[in-house]
Amino acid sequence: MTTYPVRFLLNGTPVEVDVAAQDTLLETLRNKLWATEVKNGCGKGDCGCCAVLLDGRAVNSCLTLAVQANGKEVVTVKGLGNEDDPHPLQESFIRKGAIQCGFCTAGMIVSAKSLLDENPRPSPDEIREAVSGNLCRCTGYKKIIEAISDAAPKCSPSD
């Protein structure tokens, strides 16, 4: 099978991986680069669990071919912060109880980060719009909106 070498920055670290033309960024991240914090939900762009930042903008990694990430910067929820040094959004989700089963959280936080980078003080409606492509099947939307709203003043684009 023909494969293509793809190089990109994953959470700040250069990675190189061989992929087939039709491999998605999602399966490459999870199965070849072990970035399993990126979740595989519907696999067709309906649920947003697999959202990552591609050159700073939130996209569904299941709808992006891995070859199309070549030369770009990919940031997952793990790239925003970790247990020792969490991102204000991550902290806020914990504090507000905006996590139930947790499956949608990685994508939610990525969409929220993309929003706050463009609009540092969003209204609740703007937050709802920003996460409209992220489904929470525990239906914990209220606390998710509150968590993003609470985190906004504590975030800066460099976070």
Added chain:
Amino acid sequence: MTQMEYAKPRSFKELDGIFESAKGPLRFIAGGTNVVPDLRAGTISPRLLVDLSGLKEMAYIREVKGEIAIGALSTISDILASRVICDKAPLLFQAARHLGSPLTRNRATIGGNLADASPAADTAPSLLAMGAMVHTRRRRGKERTIPLDRFFLGPNKTILAKDEIITRITFAKPKDPSRGRYLKLGLRNAMTISVASLAVSLEPEGSSFGGARIGLGAVAPTPVRAYLVEKKLASGAMDPKNIEACAQLITKEISPISDIRASADYRKRVVAVLFQRAIQAAVNGGTP
């Protein structure tokens, strides 16, 4: 599974080279929001994927001499971020806001939305109502300009040849941008596929509807202009009686299907309602 190859031309010259050497069917991809699910589902299995996203000269939005031009690679998010579109073509802005979610809009391109030729393509009704033209390029630089109302041939079928790509979409700057309204009915508010969608653009001449244009989505095998209704609107007065008569006529001009989202009968009723609301909003200068 057959071998699939991938190519990403950086220029039209490179694209021509790909056409010359391609063996077997090829498929264009840009944002991938339609193509990738089709690949996964196995509904398409091209020999070669040609990624157009490297043709950077096709990503722009500009206004030149009263005409607005949108490069085919402009994403839906680019359209929403554009001052030109927001101020001068709000009809397209309104439609772009209803396309998918931000996750989709950050990838999906306007060229792809049209080339995919979904009957429910969100940008199509507004572009139809603004009389948009599709500019294309075939191998060795052969170009043509196709009025959008002749571009779609059926569900997922366009007039494009196998080696033909959309380079840009153009339309005349609306004379009065506030005299337009796009309405979409889905099964919920966010991230939804149209049950029916409708765009109305008015260019009121005195007290008549002359120059009215109506684009419809998800109520026929392709996005369509409502020519009969436009004619009847223009021939009557700018009054509720004429609007009511046209709302009756519009249900006869469309040919909706029953599907998972709605029945054909429901779509007919809904289009009549959307039409009356949209035209009222357009008469009032954008507010319903």
